[in-house]
Amino acid sequence: xxxxxxxxxxxxxxxxxxxxxxxxxxxxxxxxxxxxxxxxxxxxxxxxxxxxxxxxxxxxxxxxxxxxxxxxxxxxxxxxxxxxxxxxxxxxxxxxxxxxxxxxxxxxxxxxxxxxxxxxxxxxxxxxxxxx
Amino acid sequence: xxxxxxxxxxxxxxxxxxxxxxxxxxxxxxxxxxxxxxxxxxxxxxxxxxxxxxxxxxxxxxxxxxxxxxxxxxxxxxxxxxxxxxxxxxxxxxxxxxxxxxxxxxxxxxxxxxxxxxxxxxxxxxxxxxxxxxxxxxxxxxxxxxxxxxxxxxxxxxxxxxxxxxxxxxxxxxxxxxxxxxxxxxxxxxxxxxxxxxxxxxxxxxxxxxxxxxxxxxxxxxxxxxxxxxxxxxxxxxxxxxxxxxxxxxxxxxxxxxxxxxxxxxxxxxxxxxxxxxx
Ligand code: SF4
Ligand code: SF4
Ligand code: SF4
Numbered sequence: 001x002x003x004x005x006x007x008x009x010x011x012x013x014x015x016x017x018x019x020x021x022x023x024x025x026x027x028x029x030x031x032x033x034x035x036x037x038x039x040x041x042x043x044x045x046x047x048x049x050x051x052x053x054x055x056x057x058x059x060x061x062x063x064x065x066x067x068x069x070x071x072x073x074x075x076x077x078x079x080x081x082x083x084x085x086x087x088x089x090x091x092x093x094x095x096x097x098x099x100x101x102x103x104x105x106x107x108x109x110x111x112x113x114x115x116x117x118x119x120x121x122x123x124x125x126x127x128x129x130x131x132x
Numbered sequence: 133x134x135x136x137x138x139x140x141x142x143x144x145x146x147x148x149x150x151x152x153x154x155x156x157x158x159x160x161x162x163x164x165x166x167x168x169x170x171x172x173x174x175x176x177x178x179x180x181x182x183x184x185x186x187x188x189x190x191x192x193x194x195x196x197x198x199x200x201x202x203x204x205x206x207x208x209x210x211x212x213x214x215x216x217x218x219x220x221x222x223x224x225x226x227x228x229x230x231x232x233x234x235x236x237x238x239x240x241x242x243x244x245x246x247x248x249x250x251x252x253x254x255x256x257x258x259x260x261x262x263x264x265x266x267x268x269x270x271x272x273x274x275x276x277x278x279x280x281x282x283x284x285x286x287x288x289x290x291x292x293x294x295x296x297x298x299x300x301x302x303x304x305x306x307x308x309x310x311x312x313x314x315x316x317x318x319x320x321x322x323x324x325x326x327x328x329x330x331x332x333x334x335x336x337x338x339x340x341x342x343x344x345x346x347x348x349x350x351x352x353x354x355x356x357x358x359x360x361x362x363x364x365x366x367x368x369x370x371x372x373x374x375x376x377x378x379x380x381x382x383x384x385x386x387x388x389x390x391x392x393x394x395x396x397x398x399x400x401x402x403x404x405x406x407x408x409x410x411x
Contacts, residue, residue, distance in 0.1 A: 018182065073280055073284035084180075117146075118327065122327055124176035
């Protein structure tokens with residue numbers, strides 16, 4: 001699939017399925033200031049939106065950032081444009097899980113000690129977020 | 133005061149103590165929590181793309197099972213998923229049709245969906261709660277840790293002010309504790325990243341604990357089993373002044389003077405009477 005066709009699809013899908021239009025972002029970077037896990041990201045949250053605006057989908061799909069995002073909703077709470085970046089991150093993850101790489105993480109990736117100690121909630125949410 | 137109660141999977145497993153202490157305290161407070169029959173896991177995360185309908189089946193089935201009565205949960209994640217699924221059912225007609233038709237149920241988004249802390253604040257009242265405290269937590273320096281899921285997105289959760297919440301502090305005050313405010317009380321603990329990216333959670337947790345320590349807290353309360361796991365397991369705490377982590381309900385039961393054996397007995401008794409009540 002060509003890059004252009006892909007781009008339209010990701011952003012169009014994003015608007016339809018999450019109500020988020022990246023073009024509404026004015027790049028104030030408040031989201032990046034709010035995000036608690038930027039240290040581990042290769043693209044800052046506002047840069048992810050900039051890439052979406054520019055249609056740089058291939059680069060986005062290679063980025064670590066969407067997998068580091070913890071869906072904590074802090075960015076959305078602070079955004080002066082009322083954008084929900086957590087939903088956009090979900091869209092990028094889903095785009096990978098649904099049509100590209102398949103599952104990212106499963107029970108085999110856990111040690112027996114982790115399986116014993118982790119709350120059930122962590123296992124269910126991990127599997128839900130990283131698998132299809 | 134009667135409520136339908138959704139425990140969620142973690143409260144029957146790793147977080148059993150949150151359930152035991154809550155049920156015992158509720159009984160003593162005259163709050164009736166009737167466990168839903170044949171409930172299943174809420175799904176743990178709310179789907180952020182609205183075509184992920186399959187993730188909505190379980191929470192919507194749960195919402196409908198409350199039959200219009202107020203539905204209470206204790207786990208912050210469960211409450212988050214249920215509350216947001218309800219809002220989606222109220223707002224997105226297409227999703228509602230598909231989900232309810234598939235489940236063969238009739239649900240339009242009705243009923244109150246509450247966290248137990250909201251029941252204490254809004255229905256019982258913290259002043260009333262304070263009057264029922266037998267062993268106030270005098271001199272215990274306790275801080276609230278809210279995390280993400282109860283507060284955000286605030287338009288949907290409507291739990292408290294997302295930047296400056298007070299419900300947990302007010303709760304601690306009612307228990308007679310010395311309330312300490314820590315600046316990182318609404319920051320994310322790293323959530324399920326502790327499963328896939330341990331280093332990230334080590335960072336977020338260290339900031340939260342250090343901030344609480346600096347503020348003078350000797351303990352933190354949470355309503356989320358995953359927050360508790362992360363706070364207790366992810367940061368290297370060697371040689372630092374310890375900050376203990378409790379479920380809010382553990383302190384509640386303690387302040388109400390309920391002994392652990394007592395708790396177990398009352399929880400079991402409760403279960404029995406709710407079985408009789410609902411059959
Ligand atoms: S806070 Fe909102 S407007 Fe500002 S950069 Fe982030 S998404 Fe864009
Ligand atoms: S939702 Fe994701 S991007 Fe936004 S602040 Fe939280 S971790 Fe950062
Ligand atoms: S959120 Fe939680 S603890 Fe609660 S039922 Fe679902 S996975 Fe289990």
